[in-house]
Amino acid sequence: MYKLSDLPLFSMLNEEQLAIMQSQLHIHQYDKDSIVFYEGEKNQYLYILLEGVVRLYKTTPKGTQIHMHNFEAPEAIALFVAFENVEFPATCEFLSDGYIGLLPLKLFHECLNNTDFSVSLLKALAQRMKLLATLLHKETIFSSEAKIADVLYTNPSIFERLKNNEIAYMLNMTPETLSRLLSKFKKENILKIDGHIVTILDEDALKYIIETNKMRCS
Amino acid sequence: MYKLSDLPLFSMLNEEQLAIMQSQLHIHQYDKDSIVFYEGEKNQYLYILLEGVVRLYKTTPKGTQIHMHNFEAPEAIALFVAFENVEFPATCEFLSDGYIGLLPLKLFHECLNNTDFSVSLLKALAQRMKLLATLLHKETIFSSEAKIADVLYTNPSIFERLKNNEIAYMLNMTPETLSRLLSKFKKENILKIDGHIVTILDEDALKYIIETNKMRCS
DNA sequence: CCTCTTAATTGATATGAATCAAGAATTACT
DNA sequence: AGTAATTCTTGATTCATATCAATTAAGAGG
Numbered sequence: 001m002y003k004l005s006d007l008p009l010f011s012m013l014n015e016e017q018l019a020i021m022q023s024q025l026h027i028h029q030y031d032k033d034s035i036v037f038y039e040g041e042k043n044q045y046l047y048i049l050l051e052g053v054v055r056l057y058k059t060t061p062k063g064t065q066i067h068m069h070n071f072e073a074p075e076a077i078a079l080f081v082a083f084e085n086v087e088f089p090a091t092c093e094f095l096s097d098g099y100i101g102l103l104p105l106k107l108f109h110e111c112l113n114n115t116d117f118s119v120s121l122l123k124a125l126a127q128r129m130k131l132l133a134t135l136l137h138k139e140t141i142f143s144s145e146a147k148i149a150d151v152l153y154t155n156p157s158i159f160e161r162l163k164n165n166e167i168a169y170m171l172n173m174t175p176e177t178l179s180r181l182l183s184k185f186k187k188e189n190i191l192k193i194d195g196h197i198v199t200i201l202d203e204d205a206l207k208y209i210i211e212t213n214k215m216r217c218s
Numbered sequence: 219m220y221k222l223s224d225l226p227l228f229s230m231l232n233e234e235q236l237a238i239m240q241s242q243l244h245i246h247q248y249d250k251d252s253i254v255f256y257e258g259e260k261n262q263y264l265y266i267l268l269e270g271v272v273r274l275y276k277t278t279p280k281g282t283q284i285h286m287h288n289f290e291a292p293e294a295i296a297l298f299v300a301f302e303n304v305e306f307p308a309t310c311e312f313l314s315d316g317y318i319g320l321l322p323l324k325l326f327h328e329c330l331n332n333t334d335f336s337v338s339l340l341k342a343l344a345q346r347m348k349l350l351a352t353l354l355h356k357e358t359i360f361s362s363e364a365k366i367a368d369v370l371y372t373n374p375s376i377f378e379r380l381k382n383n384e385i386a387y388m389l390n391m392t393p394e395t396l397s398r399l400l401s402k403f404k405k406e407n408i409l410k411i412d413g414h415i416v417t418i419l420d421e422d423a424l425k426y427i428i429e430t431n432k433m434r435c436s
Numbered sequence: 437c438c439t440c441t442t443a444a445t446t447g448a449t450a451t452g453a454a455t456c457a458a459g460a461a462t463t464a465c466t
Numbered sequence: 467a468g469t470a471a472t473t474c475t476t477g478a479t480t481c482a483t484a485t486c487a488a489t490t491a492a493g494a495g496g
Binding site: 437438440441444445446454455462 | 471479482495
Binding site for chain 2: 058060061062066080083084086089112113114115118119121122123125126127128129130132133134135136137139140141172211212213214
């Protein structure tokens with residue numbers, strides 16, 4: 001299990017401060033599939049993932065989920081909620097067994113006096129913002145074809161590690177849609193799939209799809 | 219025209235620092251409809267809106283626009299891009315005549331040594347993050363009906379100030395869709411429209427739509 | 437007040453992706 | 467290996483919303 005000092009965010013604090021923080025940290029154990037917090041709840045703590053992997057998602061009125069992000073320990077979760085007194089914009093669920101450290105917000109806010117701390121916090125927040133902006137782009141600009149082309153281009157190894165089922169839900173589309181579009185990509189000789197190994201045959205075609213949301217010829 | 223000191227963000231700096239910053243600020247004049255920066259460009263400056271109103275939007279491959287936010291002076295624009303060396307995630311266009319101050323990023327980064335400055339910057343970033351999270355929610359969770367119910371509930375006066383046309387584009391739907399759904403709302407006695415004044419008759423129905431994406435009966 | 441322009445409405449059709457429903461192909465389990 | 471359980475594929479249908487096209491309504495300028 002990680003400690004506070006393992007997070008780049010807290011590494012700027014001196015040992016004394018760190019000791020205080022660590023002593024005030026409430027550590028909770030979670031089983032796989034358990035929920036850390038629900039979308040819409042209000043928070044009293046900064047949530048720090050000390051061990052395991054969590055998934056953040058939104059739930060639609062129909063009950064389907066919009067996958068946002070996975071986080072691996074060590075990582076602070078829901079950072080911006082710690083500043084604005086707002087509801088969690090997503091639900092946080094463990095994908096493995098793990099531990100969360102709950103840091104009282106009061107204590108967290110006291111750390112802001114430390115310039116190095118607030119600067120590294122700024123950096124961390126900006127990174128989260130980038131994540132959010134990327135997600136917004138994918139969900140509002142990309143077609144399903146473009147989403148698939150994007151993972152194929154940026155992270156093709158995911159097809160070796162996960163089931164198509166799981167990939168579909170990470171891309172916020174149904175497995176049927178993923179299956180159909182992968183077949184289409186195969187037919188257009190953009191890629192080939194042997195067993196679980198995806199080989200990209202035409203990288204330019206992928207770039208074209210990412211830019212235009214459509215396949216070249218048809 | 220506003221000055222740096224009018225932004226809460228910069229108000230924490232002492233007069234000396236502020237004078238240096240203000241002197242290094244390149245001020246540009248823009249006409250209505252002119253573009254401050256395009257989505258995909260890289261930046262060298264922090265953009266500070268000193269006068270006027272701007273609009274941030276993304277452009278889809280088809281050429282349609284996804285409206286993100288309007289900002290009124292005085293306000294810092296594209297804050298998080300100033301930290302991460304990334305491309306602008308949106309295009310910035312003036313809706314009025316106005317002025318932008320360009321602050322060299324180097325100078326901006328030097329201010330981070332000032333704790334009060336970095337704390338108020340944190341606050342500002344967190345607010346932007348909230349804006350982004352809200353936008354993501356609207357675009358991924360809300361149906362068109364729910365988007366309309368949401369403006370009716372949170373900002374009904376907008377119907378007196380703007381044309382339906384403009385409202386539709388702020389909600390990222392076509393004017394036809396807005397028109398059709400407003401008629402549907404009228405037929406269900408959720409609201410009435412006299413001239414340009416919208417009166418909400420059934421607030422609970424609006425809440426229901428926001429929560430479920432659907433109208434109650436049918 | 438009347439034309440001209442702009443905005444709003446209405447209908448028909450198209451589109452992308454979800455949903456529903458089988459079947460086929462893998463993988464896992466004794 | 468043989469059966470059961472999962473996962474993947476394929477087809478038919480539905481759904482929400484955009485698009486295209488035409489008409490009506492409203493507002494502005496002379």
